Amino acid sequence: MKGFASYTASGQSFYGVATDQGMIALSPEFPQYPTLREVIAAGALHDLWQAARGRAVTHPTGTFGYDIPIPAPEKIICVGVNFPDRNAEYKDGQEAPPNMSLFIRFPRSFTGHDRPLIRPPETPQLDYEGEIAVVIGKGGRRIAQADAYDHIAALTLCNEGTLRDWVRHAKFNVTQGKNWDSSGAMGPWLVPFTSPAQLDDVRLTTTVNGELRQDDRTSRMLFPIRRQIEYISTFTTLVPGDIIVTGTPTGAGARFDPPKYLVPGDVIEVEAEGIGRLTNTVEDE
Numbered sequence: 001m002k003g004f005a006s007y008t009a010s011g012q013s014f015y016g017v018a019t020d021q022g023m024i025a026l027s028p029e030f031p032q033y034p035t036l037r038e039v040i041a042a043g044a045l046h047d048l049w050q051a052a053r054g055r056a057v058t059h060p061t062g063t064f065g066y067d068i069p070i071p072a073p074e075k076i077i078c079v080g081v082n083f084p085d086r087n088a089e090y091k092d093g094q095e096a097p098p099n100m101s102l103f104i105r106f107p108r109s110f111t112g113h114d115r116p117l118i119r120p121p122e123t124p125q126l127d128y129e130g131e132i133a134v135v136i137g138k139g140g141r142r143i144a145q146a147d148a149y150d151h152i153a154a155l156t157l158c159n160e161g162t163l164r165d166w167v168r169h170a171k172f173n174v175t176q177g178k179n180w181d182s183s184g185a186m187g188p189w190l191v192p193f194t195s196p197a198q199l200d201d202v203r204l205t206t207t208v209n210g211e212l213r214q215d216d217r218t219s220r221m222l223f224p225i226r227r228q229i230e231y232i233s234t235f236t237t238l239v240p241g242d243i244i245v246t247g248t249p250t251g252a253g254a255r256f257d258p259p260k261y262l263v264p265g266d267v268i269e270v271e272a273e274g275i276g277r278l279t280n281t282v283e284d285e
Helices: 036-041 045-052 084-088 145-151 225-235
Strands: 003-009 012-018 022-025 076-080 101-104 116-119 130-136 152-159 184-192 203-208 211-217 243-245 267-272 276-284
Touching: 003 022, 003 036, 003 045, 003 152, 012 045, 036 045, 045 184, 130 203, 130 225, 130 267, 145 152, 145 225, 152 267, 152 276, 184 276, 225 243
Parallel strands: 076 243, 116 276
Antiparallel strands: 003 012, 003 184, 012 022, 076 101, 130 152, 130 243, 152 184, 203 211, 203 267, 267 276
């Protein structure tokens, strides 16, 4: 069993456990949990994992489409400029910023695994950013770093697709370049978080058409994930199902000369040890 996934089959929404052969649907047997967000809020991931053991696949591979794992999180908070080489790209003389950069994304800006990222007609500058995302399981405010991992329920992957010219439309915000419908992706599934080793020193890579573009390790983050949870929970209450997208390494398409923006037909793969591989193509709107 690979992880918990949300998916659509024959026009109906399900969640369940992904396997090599397909999906084991669990949502029909747990109607008290409409989505994986409610499963997480109830602290029931372990119970559902046990319930899936020994069950037959209900939706074979090829009969369903992946959705983003949590369809309606209250918050998706993204951390920017969180790797040393990424910081150096800005050439502003700062070795490391004193505080992390943050921005918000809407659920509609993400699509699922094996689905296309959508390039809008307004700009050709669709870019990729491979990242690890953490899903909050236990809510809280002013969470100490020492306790931060106790608040994580699961891990997933994110391609934090960005429209580069639109992030520069205004003086101090990137919102409009980060929230185009289906410009990014999340998934394929949620891997339950059970050990610090799943986050402390994990390799994260992004390839485009098989070419390695991004390659770094979580141990090199300027703001480690424990610090992210502490900082973010200082100003907002984190609740179960909230998602923190933790930062991307250097190597996005905008940093090449000339830039290598995504075009229809490209295949982007974001991969992290112990989590899986998130794969997407590109289509024009």
